[in-house]
Amino acid sequence: MAKQHVTTVINGDPVEFLCEANQSLLDVLRNDLGMTGTKEGCGTGDCGACSVTLDGRLVCSCLVLGVEAGGKAVQTIEGMANGEHLHVLQRKFLEHAALQCGICTPGFLVAARSLLERNPDPTEEEVRFWLAGNLCRCTGYNKIIEAVLDAAREMRGA
Incomplete structure (x- = not known):
């Protein structure tokens, strides 16, 4: 072929x-x-x-x-990162300890960025719904959701 x-x-x-x-x-x-x-x-x-x-x-x-x-x-x-500067979502994942083994992390970050580009002020329910297609076996979802919501707040300047 x-x-x-x-x-x-x-x-x-x-x-x-x-x-x-x-x-x-x-x-x-x-x-x-x-x-x-x-x-x-x-x-x-x-x-x-x-x-x-x-x-x-x-x-x-x-x-x-x-x-x-x-x-x-x-x-x-x-x-995602801009040169040596992490994207706000990457920073918030680190600050909230929203990662462990790293297998799922890139997918969560890309999905979260996609959400925030469409909806810069999501509710917790909207974040959970949007990220439902991403699975994590290590960290648990609460830290990930908190990191995304915190990043959204910072990106909005709130």
Whole structure:
């Protein structure tokens, strides 16, 4: 099978790559492009560890083909920090101890950023609903929810 040529934008930078027609975006990101921040938890779209945004839509990269990124914008965890400065969500996750093993953390951060871009003043219920597709076995959800709500407050200047 011939590899497909894909031109896309990842974290604001133009990127070109070759991939198999059946290769997942997760596999391309991690194995071909060396962007290992996006994690594989389940490989079936059930855990959210591999969450990225594709043209602003939150997706599980294990369920998206690499060729589907063609002509679209992909945002990964690697695109969150601004140089040496952490994104406010990353800072709040650290301050609230909302992470432990780190497998789920990138997916939670990408999903939370996606939520706050749409709704800068979410309720606790809205945060819980939005992050329901992300699973954590270590930290528990309360610290994660508190970190997202605290980040939202700071981002609004409240």
